[in-house]
Amino acid sequence: MVATKTIPDFSLSPHIDQVGVEERASRFTKRSIKNETKINGLKLALNMIDLTTLEGKDTDGKVKQLCYKAQHLHDAYPGLPTVAAICVYPSMVKVAKKALGDSGVKVASVSTAFPSGQAPRDVKIRDTKFAVSEGADEIDMVISRGKFHMGEYNFVFDEIAAVKEACGNARLKVILETGELGTYDKVRRASDIAMYAGADFIKTSTGKMSPAATMPVTLVMLEAIRDFYYKTGKRIAMKPAGGISKSKLALHYLVMLNEVLGEEWMNNHWFRFGASSLANDILMQLMKQKTGVYQSADYFSLD
Amino acid sequence: MEKVIAKKIAAKFSENGSHNVSEKRLEVLKTYKIYVGGQFPRTESGRYYIATNGKGDKLANMCLCSRKDFRDAVGTARSAFGGWSARAAFNRGQILYRIAEMLEGRKAQFIDELIKQDSTAVQAEAEVNLAIDRLIYYSGWCDKFQQVFSSVNPVASSHFNFSATEPTGVVAAIAPQNSSLIGLVSVIAPIIAGGNSCVILASSSKPLCAVTFGEVLNSSDLPGGVVNILTGKVGELIPFFADHMDVNAAVYCESDAANKQLIKEKSALNVKRVVIYDEVKWMTDKAQSPYFIMDFQEIKTTWHPIENIGGAKAGY
Amino acid sequence: MQANYFYQCSTIKQDCTGRNFGPVLTIQTFRTEDEVIEKANNTPFGLSAGVWTDKGSKIFNMTTKLRAGVVWANTYNKFDPTSPFGGYKESGYGREGGLHGLTAYVNIV
Numbered sequence: 001m002v003a004t005k006t007i008p009d010f011s012l013s014p015h016i017d018q019v020g021v022e023e024r025a026s027r028f029t030k031r032s033i034k035n036e037t038k039i040n041g042l043k044l045a046l047n048m049i050d051l052t053t054l055e056g057k058d059t060d061g062k063v064k065q066l067c068y069k070a071q072h073l074h075d076a077y078p079g080l081p082t083v084a085a086i087c088v089y090p091s092m093v094k095v096a097k098k099a100l101g102d103s104g105v106k107v108a109s110v111s112t113a114f115p116s117g118q119a120p121r122d123v124k125i126r127d128t129k130f131a132v133s134e135g136a137d138e139i140d141m142v143i144s145r146g147k148f149h150m151g152e153y154n155f156v157f158d159e160i161a162a163v164k165e166a167c168g169n170a171r172l173k174v175i176l177e178t179g180e181l182g183t184y185d186k187v188r189r190a191s192d193i194a195m196y197a198g199a200d201f202i203k204t205s206t207g208k209m210s211p212a213a214t215m216p217v218t219l220v221m222l223e224a225i226r227d228f229y230y231k232t233g234k235r236i237a238m239k240p241a242g243g244i245s246k247s248k249l250a251l252h253y254l255v256m257l258n259e260v261l262g263e264e265w266m267n268n269h270w271f272r273f274g275a276s277s278l279a280n281d282i283l284m285q286l287m288k289q290k291t292g293v294y295q296s297a298d299y300f301s302l303d
Numbered sequence: 304m305e306k307v308i309a310k311k312i313a314a315k316f317s318e319n320g321s322h323n324v325s326e327k328r329l330e331v332l333k334t335y336k337i338y339v340g341g342q343f344p345r346t347e348s349g350r351y352y353i354a355t356n357g358k359g360d361k362l363a364n365m366c367l368c369s370r371k372d373f374r375d376a377v378g379t380a381r382s383a384f385g386g387w388s389a390r391a392a393f394n395r396g397q398i399l400y401r402i403a404e405m406l407e408g409r410k411a412q413f414i415d416e417l418i419k420q421d422s423t424a425v426q427a428e429a430e431v432n433l434a435i436d437r438l439i440y441y442s443g444w445c446d447k448f449q450q451v452f453s454s455v456n457p458v459a460s461s462h463f464n465f466s467a468t469e470p471t472g473v474v475a476a477i478a479p480q481n482s483s484l485i486g487l488v489s490v491i492a493p494i495i496a497g498g499n500s501c502v503i504l505a506s507s508s509k510p511l512c513a514v515t516f517g518e519v520l521n522s523s524d525l526p527g528g529v530v531n532i533l534t535g536k537v538g539e540l541i542p543f544f545a546d547h548m549d550v551n552a553a554v555y556c557e558s559d560a561a562n563k564q565l566i567k568e569k570s571a572l573n574v575k576r577v578v579i580y581d582e583v584k585w586m587t588d589k590a591q592s593p594y595f596i597m598d599f600q601e602i603k604t605t606w607h608p609i610e611n612i613g614g615a616k617a618g619y
Numbered sequence: 620m621q622a623n624y625f626y627q628c629s630t631i632k633q634d635c636t637g638r639n640f641g642p643v644l645t646i647q648t649f650r651t652e653d654e655v656i657e658k659a660n661n662t663p664f665g666l667s668a669g670v671w672t673d674k675g676s677k678i679f680n681m682t683t684k685l686r687a688g689v690v691w692a693n694t695y696n697k698f699d700p701t702s703p704f705g706g707y708k709e710s711g712y713g714r715e716g717g718l719h720g721l722t723a724y725v726n727i728v
Contacts, residue, residue: 061648293572294374296549297381298663298708454718458699466703466719548663551708573663574709594727602719604703605682606691607675 010153013192014227016184016220025215028256038251039289042282045250046073047081048268050108050239052207052276053088053303054115062303063092067099069303074283076299077290083279084268085138089114090127093134108138108173112163115177115206117142121159128166139163140173142206143190145180153193160197173201173239176221179211184220191224195236203239207274212242215256222260235264241274247285250278335363335510337372337534338517340379341527346372352536354510357421365510368535370543373475373502376531377549380473380500383528388470388498396445399496402523403438406431409519413484416511420483433586434488440591441492448497448593452600455619463607463619468600470498471576472551475544477537479556479585483509486585487516490554491530493595499552502531504544510534537562545569552576552599556583652677656684665707669695688714 033041051070053062063086070083085106086096096107109131113119119127128139141163147155164172174194178187194202202221205212218240225236238257244250250273257265265271280302284295335354336343350367366372387395406413410431417427453467474494479486483506494501505513517532533540541562545553546569555566558581570577578598583590609617624644649655659668668687670678682690688706691697698704703714714720 057650059648059650062650065647293546293548294377294543296547296573296663298661299548302657302661454703456699456701456703456717458702460697460699462694462697464699464702466714466717574711576712601688601707602703602705602714603682603687603707604689604714604717605679606689606694606697606702607678607682608693 007157007196008192010157010189010193013185013189016188018184018216021184021219022216025219025256028215028259029252031255033251033255035289039286041251041254042247042286043081044266045247045254045273046279046282047084048271049083049273049275049279050085050087050241051083051279052086052241052274054110054207058089058092060092060095063088063095064099065303067096067105069279069301070100070105071103073279074287074300077283077286080283080286084272087140087274090131090134090136093131093136097135106137107135108140109134109136110140110142110175110206112141112159114140114142114175115208117144118146121162124159125162125166128163132166132168132170136170138171138173138201139167140175140203142175142177143194145177148181148186148190148193153189156190157193157197160194160199164198171200171237172198173203173237174199175203175206175241177206177209178204178213178217179209184216187217187220188224191221192228195224195228195234199236201237201239201272203241203272203274205240205242205274207242210243213240213244213274215252218253219256219260222257226261229261235270237270237272238265239272239274241272244273244275245277245281247278247282250282333363335365335514335534337366337368338514338520338530338532339372339376339528340383340531341521343517343521346535347375348372354508356419362419362511365514365534368504368533368540370540372533372535373540373543374547376502376533377473377475377547379528380502380531381549383526384470384473384500387495387500387526387529390498392446392449392498395496395498396442398524399438399442399445399492402520402525403435403442405519405523406435406438406516409515410435412515413512416515417483420509420511430482430485430586434485437485437488437591438492441496441596444493444593444596445496448596448600451593452597452602456604457619458606461609461611461617463609464604465607466602466604468497468597469603471599471601472499473549474499474501474552474554474599475547475550476501476503476554477541477544477556478503478505478513479580479583480506480508480537482506482585484512484516485590486556487513487532489583489585489590489595490556490580494554494599495525495529497596497599499599500529500531502533502544502550504537504540505532505534507534507536541565542569545575546572548573550575552578554578554580556580558582652681656681660684660686663709666710667691667706 051066053066067086070086073080082105085108087108088096090109090111093107093109111127111131112124131139143156160174176190181187181190191202204217222238225238229235257271280300283300287295336345346366346368348369351364352367354362354365356362413431414427417430449468456464458464476490478490513532520530545566553566553570553575563579567577611617624646626646649658665687667689668685669691670681671693672678678692686707689704701717703717703719705711705714713723
């Protein structure tokens with residue numbers, strides 16, 4: 001379990017067969033899942049959610065409200081888990097931290113000039129340090145996609161490493177913004193860079209653009225995690241974010257996770273969903289299973 | 304070279320004066336599908352049943368919709384409700400008029416389908432004519448029933464107090480089973496005239512016109528999802544029509560006591576508005592009135608203060 | 620019962636929707652009008668609502684979008700025999716009072 005000291009040549013990252021990976025990803029959607037397993041899967045998915053609000057108009061009130069939701073997903077259904085974390089901007093970390101208290105729900109903060117990442121390195125480092133000092137348990141950084149496209153992989157690598165250092169004990173999620181990378185080859189390469197540079201998580205998207213997370217992109221990243229694990233013995237976590245709003249899709253992701261990385265990854269330490277509306281869809285499915293009748297959004301609080 | 308071939312083909316087609324198409328051609332039959340969200344999907348279940356006429360001759364394969372089809376249709380009806388209810392009443396009237404125009408243009412097809420389903424030619428024409436007229440009737444009411452059924456209330460305090468109509472929301476309806484077209488149209492028209500969206504289960508035994516009516520709706524500027532038409536069996540789907548929590552009103556048009564009871568009981572779960580039309584003769588004038596629109600309207604009362612200057616009480 | 624208030628709880632929390640017949644106030648904040656309408660309608664009930672603003676056009680904007688049977692502007696819990704009372708959704712059907720309260724007693728032919 002010793003991390004390798006050798007940094008590979010990232011231009012040699014494996015190339016991805018687009019058609020193959022998309023076909024493979026679509027097959028995970030064809031599994032039949034028994035009812036009881038489905039309910040367990042839905043509860044697990046709930047517990048993996050990073051409930052997110054990342055708006056310019058975020059206020060203390062909005063964040064407190066979301067923190068309430070994180071701890072009381074649906075009081076009419078006893079025994080539900082909480083979500084994994086609340087994801088906010090650095091300026092809201094303190095509010096969230098206080099509102100969540102000792103509930104066990106973590107506070108994640110985006111940083112490094114999220115979502116574009118177009119700022120000097122020292123600004124990004126300060127942004128990160130600020131969030132950590134306010135109490136963030138996890139930092140979601142964005143990579144410099146411009147530099148990545150220019151082939152300056154060392155720049156991207158060094159930046160991630162520097163942010164990782166600034167994180168201290170906070171876990172670092174590295175957002176690739178796959179929608180801006182363009183090809184699966186580049187997604188794979190960016191994943192490799194992030195993992196070797198010290199990422200604890202690799203994450204698909206900011207959620208600020210479309211396309212965000214897709215199953216094939218996530219599959220490419222999961223396979224990168226698997227290869228990295230075989231090479232270094234180090235486990236990396238995964239977070240698809242954006243565009244996952246239906247329970248059925250969340251279950252497809254869990255099937256894929258289980259079949260690519262295995263049971264070790266099937267918990268919220270190693271896998272997260274970045275989503276805001278997924279929670280209510282899962283709650284509606286769970287209530288449908290419990291009561292036998294189709295539900296209405298009127299019965300589930302927005303936040 | 305190409306010209307020679309073209310000439311040969313032309314010659315072949317003009318044998319005996321003109322090419323006789325009807326004898327050699329295989330007729331293209333319509334696949335009857337369902338109408339959901341402005342599209343014509345098949346049932347998610349992949350099941351079908353065979354629609355027959357009274358003698359038992361096969362007419363077509365129909366989708367045998369499942370509860371999941373119904374759930375999906377309610378979802379699209381809910382999404383469509385906001386936009387449709389926010390349309391200007393006059394605009395809804397224009398669209399209902401447009402539906403009538405489109406139906407008029409495809410009259411022959413509907414008459415043909417009605418005859419296949421055991422109507423005489425005379426009955427069939429009368430039914431299609433009345434369906435068109437009924438749409439025109441409700442088209443006219445779209446921007447008038449509000450004025451008839453709203454009120455300004457003479458309250459004692461200094462408030463402008465008024466009560467106005469508003470659509471109930473998503474309506475789940477089981478269409479009259481003994482008619483193919485007029486029952487369906489008579490139920491749908493007042494629901495959408497009032498700004499609601501709906502999911503309707505066509506007559507199980509006479510389903511052809513319902514699907515073709517979906518095609519009429521689809522070419523009438525009616526936004527997708529406002530009307531969703533399913534085909535299938537009443538007995539299988541009725542519990543879901545009544546207990547879906549995102550449905551605001553349920554309509555049943557038969558006199559089956561057990562089904563009426565079931566609808567009433569299950570609707571109580573979320574206090575659905577239950578509307579039962581078990582004695583309506585759809586081919587008569589009694590089957591149309593603004594009260595049918597009011598079956599799917601809520602009354603909202605607003606209290607607005609009136610400033611009171613110089614001691615003189617102001618009010619209406 | 621002691622007076623209580625719940626600040627920043629959820630709209631679906633029992634205290635918000637469960638019809639407490641006691642001195643309980645639940646409070647939530649909002650930023651935009653769209654948001655407050657969305658929150659106000661995020662409930663299976665719809666008996667009544669209240670709006671406080673000194674802008675007439677805003678009152679009517681709000682009152683048309685709130686899914687409730689009675690909407691009070693700059694007042695609350697006012698009743699009058701001539702004013703219909705009754706709810707949307709799970710708050711029941713039919714109205715009492717006023718012209719609309721009479722419809723239940725009329726057989727229209």
